[in-house]
Amino acid sequence: MISLTHAFVKFGTRDVLRDVSFSVVQGRTLAILGPNGRGKTTALRALLGQQRLSGGSVTAPEIVGYVPQTINLAHPYRAIDVVVMGSAAHRGWLSQPGRGDRDKAAAAMRRTGVSHLVDSSFDRLSGGEKQMVLLARALATGSRALILDEPTAALDLRNQINLLSLLTELRREEGHAIIFTTHDPNHALSIADEAVLMMPDGKTLTGPVDTVILPETLEALYDVSMRVGSLAGDETSRRIVVPKFMPELQRLPS
Template sequence: MIGLTNATVRFGSRTILDGLTFAAARGRSLAILGPNGRGKTTALRAMLGFQPLNSGIRTAPSIVGYVPQYASSNQSYGVLDVVVMGRAAGLGLFGQPTPADIAAANAALDQVGATRFAGERFDRLSGGERQLVLLARALATGSDVLVLDEPGSALDLHNQQRLLTLLDDLRQQRDRAIVFTTHDPNHALAAADDALLMMPEGEALFGPVEETILPHHLERLYGVAMRMVDLSAADGAIHRCVLPAFAGRRAA
């Protein structure tokens, strides 16, 4: 499990988080949504232990698989080396990767469909490819908690679909807690069990996706009219999605 209980964070005279409580249990996936400046990143950093709390309780395991929002492209490490870095916590200060560590890294690359990159340099991959490698690194930690900071923000629609499909596959295995931040409620519909909506007035709404990712809640969250629609997939399945009022072109 990972989460915060009655957490408060202040920056000077400004209160960013005020008694915030939420958690992702093992076997559940949580999406955190909110407008710019509301505190999504602060909540994520506090949950990870990067941001001290003024009050409240943080609950987290000693090792968390973390995928940052942006992956630097100026690191000339090999892809396999980057993924093996996820095993660092178990190696000690001067430890060297063992065959078991290499095997775990290769298994993680295979799990995210990135085995073909194993022999390449990390800085020569595209943004979407680097994101997959960092997800493999997070999985290689062996932690049962996976945290991703806006994983789809820099990805095109095709790579967003790949990432969300992978996150949903991981969710359905029910063997870890998954937390990710996003600006797109459709990401929550695609890959989350629960959602935390950080309302602009300071309130937070936490609960199952079916009860939180609804037009009237999202209109309060973003100040934009929303509509829920059903789309038919190529395989005949029906997918629920959310459209803002500005989507599409106005009729002449």
């Protein structure tokens, strides 16, 4: 399990997190939503042990697969070398990666669809390519806990679908516990079991996505009028959320 319990974080006199609690067990996915500056990344950093809590507690495995929004590397590493870094937590400070580490890295790159980038310089990749390489690095840790900070932000539509589909597979087939932040409520509706909304009054609204991601809660969250509709698929339909400033979508069936 990975969780925050009554977590507080202060930056000076400002409460960035105030009494935040949520938990995710293996085989479940949680999405965190909220406008910029509301504390989403701070919550993730607290889970990773990178942000000290002013109060409360955190529970997390010793090793967590983490996909940040961005990463700056001083050396022009090959993509495969960046992925191999994911296994560093299993080795001593002075040890070198072995054949097994490189095999795991290659397998992770195949899983995320970036095998063709093995020998490419990481710093020359597009933002979307970097993001998929970093996801491969997270998988190479071998951890069943994954934390992703706005993982689809730099991805085109096809790669967004690929990433969300992969996260669903990891949850269903391999029992990963997954936490991700997003600005798109539809991503939460598509793959998450629970959601956390970082509300403007500093409080959080937490619960199953179907009971938390509603027009009234999203309007309070983003100060934008919203509408929930449905899209019919081949066998089932699913809920979607659209802002009301998109008049061409207002005729979606509720």
